[in-house]
Amino acid sequence: PTPMEVSMQNPQEDAGIPDQNGGVTVDSAPSPILPQDKVLVSVEVSLKPSSTARANDVQSAVERMLEKRSLSYSDGPVPVPLDDRFLTENVQSICICDTDEWVQNHEILLFWQVKPVVHVFQLSEEGACEDISGDGQPSTFNEWILPAKEFDGMWESLIYESGLKQRLLRYAASALLFTEKGVNPFLVSWNRIVLLHGPPGTGKTSLCKALAQKLSIRFNSRYPQCQLIEVNAHSLFSKWFSESGKLVAKLFSKIQEMVEEENNLVFVLIDFLQFRITFYLSLIHSDQIIHSSVVNALLTQLDKLKSAPNVIILTTSNITAAIDIAFVDRADIKAYVGPPTLQARYEILRSCLHELIRTGILSHLEDCESMLPNFASLKEKLNIPEVQDAQTPLHLCKQLFETAEACEGLSGRSLRKLPFLAHAALANPYGCDPSKFLSTMTDTARRERSEL
Ligand code: ADP
Structure with missing residues (x-):
């Protein structure tokens, strides 16, 4: 929907949202008096290990940056703007969190509906x-x-x-x-x-x-x-x-x-x-x-x-x-905390595939997002009359769906090991084609299940 449609939809409901769905963030700071129609969204800012910048300064800089950005909000990383020297010197990553639930219910979250709550932190590298x-x-x-x-x-x-x-x-x-x-x-x-x-x-x-x-x-x-x-x-x-x-x-x-x-x-x-x-x-x-x-x-x-x-x-x-x-x-x-459902299994395996593609273990996909859509978009896609050609994008996500089905009964821990086991079972382990890999993974899953 356009911004106008969103604002017209249900102003009454919007007013109550920060508490119901928008309890996305409960901050320890004294609660600011919020405009009633804004949703609190956490923005996590990780400082570089070398940074000695004050958290408050980074927080203000990120708040200003987000104000200028004027885009919609969804979970995931936001690129550190290259033209901001202070941020590029000090910030490792900026990540928007907790919008998932909102986005699922309302489809879109636009910048003017959001009150970002910026948390700045530096990871400890000390280890256990x-x-x-x-x-x-x-x-x-x-x-x-x-x-x-x-x-x-x-x-x-x-x-x-x-x-x-x-x-x-x-x-x-x-x-x-x-x-x-x-x-x-x-x-x-x-x-x-x-x-x-x-x-x-x-x-x-x-x-x-x-x-x-x-x-x-x-x-x-x-x-x-x-x-x-x-x-x-x-x-x-x-x-x-x-x-x-x-x-x-x-x-x-x-x-x-x-x-x-x-x-x-x-x-x-x-x-x-x-x-x-x-x-x-x-x-x-x-x-x-x-x-x-x-x-x-x-x-x-x-x-x-x-x-x-x-x-x-x-x-x-x-x-x-x-x-x-x-x-x-x-x-x-x-x-x-139960065993992963079909949707969770699909998403876990999808994240594994993305990682293997990112690292070059599986051959690169031209348009990864549409070839391997998330579960919600997959369901829509599967309603489109099926195209059997192995080269079409639909084939790959359908195959992933079938692998996820074959993994019923496996724990999250076994699922995260499956790509590794499948890779070890490949005849040619270099730059493997994702489709071939998925069918090996389905076989591996069947074998694992039979050993349960
Ligand atoms: P538990 O304490 O229930 O025995 P662990 O925390 O030791 O389980 O889980 C082992 C690993 O299995 C996790 O580190 C994670 O990689 C994977 N895993 C288990 N469940 C899931 C899940 N629902 N989503 C993603 N990964 C999972």
Whole structure:
């Protein structure tokens, strides 16, 4: 639609949108008084590792740039304008986020409907550091300074339907905002424990890490420092099992120290499936009582920790055993993460193909976007009377659709490995034609499924 049509459509509805759909961003900054008809859209600006520019200066420069740009908004990168020296010197990338839901419902989001909320950040390149206690014990956790280079792009690479990622982001953002504003927990109750549950390989752990990364970027004006602690459940039940209670206490006193610094935002990630497996395995070797005390110690510590305003506890599980019930009860934000649907499988494989084309492993496609359209446009295309010729663009996306169908039952993790397995099965692995590659991938998928 033209801009005029959009504005004429339903001014009433538009006025309420920032809250309903446009809750796309919940910023920690005091909420600005917004013109009622604007949608908040996050714009994430990554600084170059070498940049020493002040975040505020970059933010203003990007805001000015966006004002001049006068285009429509959709998720994805915005080129850094070459004629802006300050930005080209300091900025690595600019990315528009969270417009997907809006665009799906309303088709288009024009610049004058948008209030961009610019978040400037610099990725930490430090990598994971282990807890080195020096006394020969295995480390009880890994720590990352967020936002970390390792997790860059992870959020975008995870594909789910039905707005799961947005919902999680909004829940967590609301929880932080309630804390920030000092909402009395006796009057309104909420907590900051997230539980993702579902079968293995559906991206739960990755989603937790990616969520922590996102929140560290979105809340960096309130919390300039941010860490992710991944608890190493195996280490809590080591062969020094009699020390286990002490290990849990030590781990949490370290976390408590981080939390005491009020400008720190701390994410604690615990994989309860790993925890439970280790728990049962260690039972074989020793005494139930000792091990139950480890579980209790962990629960007590989690309870203590959850009262801190600047901590978010992220947990993953497949909830099949009673031991999890205690954990599950504690979580406010629970989400089931299931195996990828047909649409998600299509999109995951499509992103794999794009990557192989980008890197030259598959031969270049003249017009990649129309040859491999996204799922929504594919459905429209498939309604066009079929053209069987293998050379037509339609053939390729149809083939991809068939591969996605053949992958029913495979987890996201297996899907992301499939192109690699298919490539290894090719007779001629150099500059392969995408169509041939897709049929090898379908065969590989069938083989993988038969081995399930
Ligand atoms: P889980 O914790 O559920 O066992 P992981 O987070 O270890 O799963 O997932 C492993 C990998 O599988 C991820 O890093 C990602 O590459 C891939 N993956 C799983 N689910 C998806 C998905 N829905 N979309 C994209 N990639 C996925």
